[in-house]
Amino acid sequence: MGEFDAWVGRSERRTDRVDAGLAARWLATLDLAAGSGSGVPQGLHWCLCVPDAPTAELGEDGHPLRDGGADSFLPPIPLPRRMWASSKVEFLKPLQLGESVERTSTVAGISDKTGGSGKLVFVDIAHETHSGRGLAVREMQTVVYRDAAPAGAPLVPPALGEGTFDPAPWSAHRPVTPRESLLLRYSALTFNAHRIHYDLPYASGIEGYRGLVVHGPLTATLLLDLAQAELGDNALAQFAFRGLSPAICGETLHLVMRGTGDALELGAFAEDGRQVMAANASIT
Numbered sequence: 001m002g003e004f005d006a007w008v009g010r011s012e013r014r015t016d017r018v019d020a021g022l023a024a025r026w027l028a029t030l031d032l033a034a035g036s037g038s039g040v041p042q043g044l045h046w047c048l049c050v051p052d053a054p055t056a057e058l059g060e061d062g063h064p065l066r067d068g069g070a071d072s073f074l075p076p077i078p079l080p081r082r083m084w085a086s087s088k089v090e091f092l093k094p095l096q097l098g099e100s101v102e103r104t105s106t107v108a109g110i111s112d113k114t115g116g117s118g119k120l121v122f123v124d125i126a127h128e129t130h131s132g133r134g135l136a137v138r139e140m141q142t143v144v145y146r147d148a149a150p151a152g153a154p155l156v157p158p159a160l161g162e163g164t165f166d167p168a169p170w171s172a173h174r175p176v177t178p179r180e181s182l183l184l185r186y187s188a189l190t191f192n193a194h195r196i197h198y199d200l201p202y203a204s205g206i207e208g209y210r211g212l213v214v215h216g217p218l219t220a221t222l223l224l225d226l227a228q229a230e231l232g233d234n235a236l237a238q239f240a241f242r243g244l245s246p247a248i249c250g251e252t253l254h255l256v257m258r259g260t261g262d263a264l265e266l267g268a269f270a271e272d273g274r275q276v277m278a279a280n281a282s283i284t
């Protein structure tokens with residue numbers, strides 16, 4: 001029996017609308033042109049039905065306080081550093097501009113592990129986003145909570161090494177350099193006040209990162225865009241990603257893809273070859 005078992009099965013429901021203004025700001029943030037139809041490209045769902053706690057109820061890290069109240073959705077894991085660890089997404093129906101959506105999120109599991117970086121608590125959250133036309137997106141998101149950075153510990157990830165990323169084994173390759181303006185706009189789109197994305201003294205001094213951290217779903221969205229540029233808008237049926245190492249603002253990310261429609265492999269790598277994200281996808 002785990003300390004936080006009472007939270008497993010708890011759920012919350014949020015509603016939203018695929019607003020044309022939101023879609024336009026999302027496309028502008030990602031330097032994308034609007035598509036020809038009323039469908040919106042994959043990845044926009046991460047900007048819908050987002051937590052909207054009042055500012056007075058945010059914790060030190062900028063996320064809603066995890067106070068463990070009787071009606072709290074997420075468990076009050078005492079480990080202070082939160083990261084988006086991974087997600088498995090099924091795209092069932094493309095979202096359409098103007099439609100209303102409802103997302104139900106359920107705590108599906110909580111597990112303790114010890115990793116190379118110390119104690120880890122993983123929380124799995126099952127999300128189902130319905131539009132008026134039925135289930136549009138199903139996602140299993142895993143959030144990880146980590147111990148405080150030990151005093152005097154080296155910042156992570158380590159400074160860029162001597163190595164260089166080699167795109168040769170990949171059939172598609174796109175370098176991008178996420179800068180502060182991109183991170184700020186993505187935080188705004190997702191209503192995410194997590195300080196590791198915009199507050200450098202906090203990100204390095206408190207959480208121990210070498211710079212501002214690129215949002216996991218932002219890197220994932222950039223990979224989704226690479227796949228859609230090759231295969232067409234809304235081409236993917238399944239997409240799964242896992243964050244392996246923090247991506248740092250201002251440093252080039254090499255987005256890559258290879259494989260065929262039923263077994264696509266994607267990745268994001270730092271300039272020195274360190275892998276930041278691993279992903280796979282399929283069109284069926």
Ligand SMILES: CC(C)(COP(=O)(O)OP(=O)(O)OC[C@H]1O[C@@H](n2cnc3c(N)ncnc32)[C@H](O)[C@@H]1OP(=O)(O)O)[C@@H](O)C(=O)NCCC(=O)NCCSC(=O)C[C@](C)(O)C(=O)O
Pocket residue numbers: 082083084085086113114115116117118120122142144146192194213214215216217242243244245246247
């Ligand atoms: C998570 C870290 C610290 C673990 O690194 P580690 O070295 O401590 O762990 P490990 O030794 O690699 O693995 C230990 C165990 O954890 C599992 N594990 C390990 N990683 C994962 C993962 N991703 N997803 C699921 N499981 C994972 C792994 O499989 C293993 O399990 P096992 O003992 O059963 O074999 C390390 O992998 C890391 O730093 N990853 C990068 C995470 C990242 O950059 N996320 C995006 C930025 S944070 C963000 O976007 C925030 C946002 C948007 O504001 C927001 O709060 O929602």
